Amino acid sequence: MSEDQRFREETVKLKHTKEAIRDQIAGIGPRYTGNDYTEQTLDAIRQERKIRLAASEKEPYFGRLDFREEGKGEPLPLYIGKSGVGEENGHRLLVVDWRAPVSSLFYAFSGGDPEVAYDSPEGPVSGTVHLKRNLLVREGDLQRVVDSYAEGGEQGGAAGDEFLLHKLGESKDNKLRDIVSTIQQEQDAIIRTEKNKAVFIQGVAGSGKTTVALHRLAYLLYRYQDRVRADRMMILAPSKMFLNYISGVLPELGVGDIGQQTFEDWALEQIGEDLRLRDPAEELARWFEGDAAGGRREDAPAKRKGSLDFLADIDEAIAELARTLVPDEPFSPDDRRMLTAEQVRAWFAEENPLDPLMKKRERVLNRIKRWMEIELGKTKWNDAEVRKKANARWKAYAGKLPQHTASSFYKAGGWHSDDAEAAAGGKSGSGVSSKAKGKGKSKASAVFAREDLAALVHIHLKLLGPTSPAYDHIVIDEAQDYSPAQLQVLRQHQRITSMTVLGDLQQGIHDYAGITDWDELKRLFPSAETSYYELDRSYRSTLEIIEFANRILKGMGGGVKPARPVFRSGQPVEVRRTAQSPDCGAIAAVVEEWQAEPELQSIAVLGRTAAACARIHAELTARGIRASLLEAKHQNYEGGVTVAPVYLSKGLEFDAVLIPDAGATDYKADDAKLLYVGCTRALHRLKLLFADAPTPLIADSDHETGEAGR
Numbered sequence: 086m087s088e089d090q091r092f093r094e095e096t097v098k099l100k101h102t103k104e105a106i107r108d109q110i111a112g113i114g115p116r117y118t119g120n121d122y123t124e125q126t127l128d129a130i131r132q133e134r135k136i137r138l139a140a141s142e143k144e145p146y147f148g149r150l151d152f153r154e155e156g157k158g159e160p161l162p163l164y165i166g167k168s169g170v171g172e173e174n175g176h177r178l179l180v181v182d183w184r185a186p187v188s189s190l191f192y193a194f195s196g197g198d199p200e201v202a203y204d205s206p207e208g209p210v211s212g213t214v215h216l217k218r219n220l221l222v223r224e225g226d227l228q229r230v231v232d233s234y235a236e237g238g239e240q241g242g243a244a245g246d247e248f249l250l251h252k253l254g255e256s257k258d259n260k261l262r263d264i265v266s267t268i269q270q271e272q273d274a275i276i277r278t279e280k281n282k283a284v285f286i287q288g289v290a291g292s293g294k295t296t297v298a299l300h301r302l303a304y305l306l307y308r309y310q311d312r313v314r315a316d317r318m319m320i321l322a323p324s325k326m327f328l329n330y331i332s333g334v335l336p337e338l339g340v341g342d343i344g345q346q347t348f349e350d351w352a353l354e355q356i357g358e359d360l361r362l363r364d365p366a367e368e369l370a371r372w373f374e375g376d377a378a379g380g381r382r383e384d385a386p387a388k389r390k391g392s393l394d395f396l397a398d399i400d401e402a403i404a405e406l407a408r409t410l411v412p413d414e415p416f417s418p419d420d421r422r423m424l425t426a427e428q429v430r431a432w433f434a435e436e437n438p439l440d441p442l443m444k445k446r447e448r449v450l451n452r453i454k455r456w457m458e459i460e461l462g463k464t465k466w467n468d469a470e471v472r473k474k475a476n477a478r479w480k481a482y483a484g485k486l487p488q489h490t491a492s493s494f495y496k497a498g499g500w501h502s503d504d505a506e507a508a509a510g511g512k513s514g515s516g517v518s519s520k521a522k523g524k525g526k527s528k529a530s531a532v533f534a535r536e537d538l539a540a541l542v543h544i545h546l547k548l549l550g551p552t553s554p555a556y557d558h559i560v561i562d563e564a565q566d567y568s569p570a571q572l573q574v575l576r577q578h579q580r581i582t583s584m585t586v587l588g589d590l591q592q593g594i595h596d597y598a599g600i601t602d603w604d605e606l607k608r609l610f611p612s613a614e615t616s617y618y619e620l621d622r623s624y625r626s627t628l629e630i631i632e633f634a635n636r637i638l639k640g641m642g643g644g645v646k647p648a649r650p651v652f653r654s655g656q657p658v659e660v661r662r663t664a665q666s667p668d669c670g671a672i673a674a675v676v677e678e679w680q681a682e683p684e685l686q687s688i689a690v691l692g693r694t695a696a697a698c699a700r701i702h703a704e705l706t707a708r709g710i711r712a713s714l715l716e717a718k719h720q721n722y723e724g725g726v727t728v729a730p731v732y733l734s735k736g737l738e739f740d741a742v743l744i745p746d747a748g749a750t751d752y753k754a755d756d757a758k759l760l761y762v763g764c765t766r767a768l769h770r771l772k773l774l775f776a777d778a779p780t781p782l783i784a785d786s787d788h789e790t791g792e793a794g795r
């Protein structure tokens with residue numbers, strides 16, 4: 086079949102599909118405005134369907150797979166789209182949902198042997214693929230038809246790549262997008278991994294980890310709709326800005342209402358006390374710019390406090406508290422009655438050992454009170470004096486059973502470091518408060534460091550129980566920055582393990598707190614409960630950028646896994662000498678040059694320090710260039726021209742990236758991860774400027790160097 090014939094065939098098909106969808110929309114009828122609750126609920130369902138159908142009408146599908154099931158007659162064309170659409174009054178599907186079992190064939194089949202099989206809930210289904218076709222429909226118009234496999238034809242995987250390359254060549258704005266039409270086989274395998282696992286993904290920069298994890302959530306909600314609920318899923322990501330950046334993907338996939346938080350906010354919510362956290366900007370600046378930069382990462386306090394040994398020490402202290410909670414003295418409400426310490430301990434022992442300690446304390450004290458009332462009631466308890474005295478004695482006795490919150494126990498254990506307090510020294514507004522936020526009562530609340538949070542949540546759970554219902558699934562992005570203790574406390578908030586844990590050790594710039602080997606986290610789970618995947622293909626950047634970034638990685642020594650590029654070639658990476666560092670004139674010139682190219686929608690200048698970025702931003706603004714300056718406290722990434730410290734750019738991506746200070750004094754030999762993160766943010770263009778000598782991390786690069794123009 087010629088290209089023209091294919092296009093005509095699909096144009097007719099699209100027309101019919103759109104008509105059928107329009108008919109269904111018209112059949113939904115007007116909104117119900119009455120008071121009947123059942124009708125209101127049904128109306129809400131109808132309206133949701135209407136919204137889905139309206140989206141389908143614009144872009145009903147992106148792929149076609151002709152599949153003949155073994156033992157059945159003719160191959161059946163399956164059109165695959167973002168959401169399934171059934172035939173009105175019929176049993177066939179106009180569009181098959183991308184998450185349906187049969188759709189896995191579309192992603193997994195890349196030519197070769199057409200005899201294939203997929204797993205359906207009823208068991209394996211085998212058959213033959215006759216055609217795999219990619220279709221690009223935009224706003225209801227058919228724009229491209231590419232066959233990546235046709236029975237008897239010559240097309241191979243390259244045609245499928247062509248479709249992917251077309252997608253990757255597009256420019257990006259300020260939001261991450263869905264990839265349903267071009268999910269790759271290795272990504273699809275992760276997305277469809279069964280629910281009850283801790284899935285670990287080690288993936289190079291730009292390999293689609295974040296995107297895959299979000300698609301996995303959409304898949305789990307579809308596949309296990311009777312067992313998982315969106316409001317019991319949670320996404321943890323490193324910053325509010327990053328959360329804002331990824332916030333568009335799930336709604337695009339038709340999934341909403343999934344909680345998205347930073348670990349800090351989640352932990353503060355769990356602990357539920359009026360605590361303040363050391364200002365994250367100070368913490369970041371300390372590690373990336375200040376005295377701590379470069380040195381003593383292994384002995385950083387976060388390493389000890391993030392270890393399971395630390396949680397074990399806390400457990401020991403809680404066990405000790407449980408052992409000594411009941412005082413070694415009897416309780417007597419008046420001079421004639423008495424409860425021995427042994428009796429109270431026996432009551433304690435009758436409590437469920439797994440229940441939170443403070444809850445048990447409360448219950449035992451209530452039991453003592455009930456006993457007291459019964460006892461006094463036996464002797465015609467009507468004497469107000471006796472009652473008052475008994476109650477006072479009960480209160481005094483209760484005061485002898487230590488009562489703790491998470492923070493008071495932590496402080497009593499001597500684990501709270503004055504360091505955190507000192508870092509906030511007197512600046513009562515500098516910490517990030519939990520409950521105190523907006524209530525103007527942060528005056529005396531203790532200041533904690535980020536690394537204290539896991540232990541505090543752990544203590545809260547053991548002493549007071551969980552704050553939120555158990556999670557059905559948890560996604561942890563940038564998990565290389567998590568400690569075993571953090572993962573452990575998250576795990577304690579699930580009944581059944583179901584997690585997606587993703588990251589890249591090569592981007593582990595927060596190694597003063599995180600891990601250096603996935604085994605540190607994997608060993609928290611029985612091995613049967615974990616799956617481990619590696620993604621080494623990078624989809625974000627051009628071939629030239631990936632090769633350049635891979636060379637930086639070499640500086641990290643053994644165990645480095647270079648990224649494998651998709652064959653998408655662009656302009657060479659440029660490394661240029663400037664008169665000074667940072668050279669704002671040269672920076673402005675590069676930004677203006679890029680701004681003149683309409684396909685470069687997002688441009689970033691990633692400086693080494695927050696102070697350098699503030700200076701660059703002020704200079705660009707003075708020169709009439711509109712740019713936003715990203716700071717740790719920011720919630721939104723706006724797109725356009727952005728100036729940001731390189732350590733805040735993690736997870737984000739930009740059409741063009743300028744590293745304005747790639748000199749030998751800015752990036753030393755052990756800053757490879759940081760420079761790698763900066764360079765791998767770029768999709769299409771990458772430029773580095775340096776004064777004097779370039780950083781040794783790129784010294785061996787054979788890239789064109791020279792004077793940057795002003």
Ligand SMILES: Nc1ncnc2c1ncn2[C@@H]1O[C@H](COP(=O)(O)OP(=O)(O)OP(=O)(O)O)[C@@H](O)[C@H]1O
Binds near residue numbers: 262268293592
């Ligand atoms: N199969 C795919 N088809 C099209 N685009 C893809 C595909 N996989 C990934 N991408 C694109 O590659 C880019 C990187 O994806 P993503 O941010 O999810 O990667 P990541 O591994 O989390 O990166 P990093 O670790 O660098 O933050 C995004 O623009 C994403 O849309």
